[in-house]
Amino acid sequence: MYDVAIVGAGPAGATFARLLSEKYSAVIIDGSEALCPKPCGGLLAPDAQKQLARFGLSLPKDVLVSPQIFCVKTIDTEAKIVRHYQRSYINMNRQKFDRWLLSLVPNRVKTVNGTAMEVSREDGIFKIKVDTPNGSDVLYAKNLVGADGAGSLVRKTFFKNISIRSYVAVQQWFKEKHDDPFYSCVFDRQSGDCCSWSVSKDDYFIFGGAYEKDGSRKRFETAKKDISDMGFVFSEAVKIEACLVNRPRSLKELCVGVDNVYLIGEAAGFISPSSLEGISFALISGEMLAQSFNSGDNPGKRYKKLTKKIYLKILGKILKCPFMYNPLLRKAVMRSGIRSIKVINK
Numbered sequence: 001m002y003d004v005a006i007v008g009a010g011p012a013g014a015t016f017a018r019l020l021s022e023k024y025s026a027v028i029i030d031g032s033e034a035l036c037p038k039p040c041g042g043l044l045a046p047d048a049q050k051q052l053a054r055f056g057l058s059l060p061k062d063v064l065v066s067p068q069i070f071c072v073k074t075i076d077t078e079a080k081i082v083r084h085y086q087r088s089y090i091n092m093n094r095q096k097f098d099r100w101l102l103s104l105v106p107n108r109v110k111t112v113n114g115t116a117m118e119v120s121r122e123d124g125i126f127k128i129k130v131d132t133p134n135g136s137d138v139l140y141a142k143n144l145v146g147a148d149g150a151g152s153l154v155r156k157t158f159f160k161n162i163s164i165r166s167y168v169a170v171q172q173w174f175k176e177k178h179d180d181p182f183y184s185c186v187f188d189r190q191s192g193d194c195c196s197w198s199v200s201k202d203d204y205f206i207f208g209g210a211y212e213k214d215g216s217r218k219r220f221e222t223a224k225k226d227i228s229d230m231g232f233v234f235s236e237a238v239k240i241e242a243c244l245v246n247r248p249r250s251l252k253e254l255c256v257g258v259d260n261v262y263l264i265g266e267a268a269g270f271i272s273p274s275s276l277e278g279i280s281f282a283l284i285s286g287e288m289l290a291q292s293f294n295s296g297d298n299p300g301k302r303y304k305k306l307t308k309k310i311y312l313k314i315l316g317k318i319l320k321c322p323f324m325y326n327p328l329l330r331k332a333v334m335r336s337g338i339r340s341i342k343v344i345n346k
């Protein structure tokens with residue numbers, strides 16, 4: 001019997017587990033060693049960098065990849081406009097980043113390499129059925145934390161009625177053949193109402209996007225086709241990966257939990273609907289829940305209060321969406337050249 005069971009050891013779960021006071025016995029369960037690594041652009045945004053700075057953490061060198069690029073080539077395929085916008089992301093290996101965060105969790109928190117298959121509550125005690133490489137196991141806890149990302153089992157089990165808009169993110173890896181690697185963000189109405197992107201990582205070029213679930217693979221191919229004459233080199237394909245990504249439409253879709261079940265990170269819906277940047281929200285909400293537990297009674301009430309800041313931030317991102325995703329507004333913004341930089345071609 002643990003005081004706290006955490007399902008998911010991504011940035012949210014690992015941060016919560018690292019900061020949770022020693023007065024609680026805790027277990028963290030993650031299946032990613034058994035499943036394949038989580039698809040991600042692996043760009044650490046300034047808000048996430050600020051959060052690491054607040055934690056007093058500096059990123060180990062081996063988490064970084066090459067190249068580090070300082071602008072994003074933004075393309076509207078319909079309006080045929082290309083603009084460059086300055087961005088200060090850190091380009092990293094996402095799997096190594098997650099492993100590094102997990103390595104900072106103190107030994108007093110038990111780590112279980114397994115997948116939670118079922119979570120339930122009986123007489124106020126949570127029961128978690130876990131599949132591990134050595135067989136099935138059952139864990140019991142007084143509190144349950146869902147840090148299990150976009151497709152959260154904890155959220156689906158306990159908060160069925162609060163649904164959140166989600167997309168299928170598809171990413172394909174190619175051998176890198178660009179002479180001058182770049183990041184891109186592509187708005188292509190033919191492929192859907194969200195966006196596609198590309199990043200270069202060491203010897204690979206990754207093209208991906210978030211698409212409506214209906215025909216997501218076909219939409220991905222359409223996006224690729226629509227930019228084929230815009231400087232993208234799709235060479236030898238190495239692998240393709242896909243997963244769910246949440247994109248809240250309104251604050252009503254967010255859910256922090258209640259009655260000893262708590263949600264942090266993307267499981268709570270904490271992700272930017274404009275850029276799909278989610279690592280900073282995962283780090284911040286993990287910290288907020290730990291603070292709420294550590295400060296004593298009624299962590300739920302305190303967590304709800306602290307996360308108001310996140311709600312406000314996400315509201316700002318929701319309000320920003322029309323300027324990025326409404327074709328007319330986007331065209332006007334891109335045409336105006338506001339905040340864009342002029343890249344001098346060699």
Ligand SMILES: Cc1cc2nc3c(=O)[nH]c(=O)nc-3n(C[C@H](O)[C@H](O)[C@H](O)COP(=O)(O)OP(=O)(O)OC[C@H]3O[C@@H](n4cnc5c(N)ncnc54)[C@H](O)[C@@H]3O)c2cc1C
Nearest residue numbers: 008010011012031032040041042043116149265266278279
């Ligand atoms: C394709 C793509 C690209 C993205 N690019 C970026 C980017 O460049 N920068 C950025 O900031 N954000 C990006 N995001 C968003 C970001 O990845 C997430 O918002 C962030 O990882 C959320 O962190 P988290 O800890 O809440 O959840 P996750 O990182 O999703 O971690 C959840 C963990 O829970 C585990 N898990 C899930 N279910 C179970 C279960 N039943 N049992 C046990 N373990 C379980 C998973 O294995 C995983 O390790 C991207 C998302 C996608 C899909």
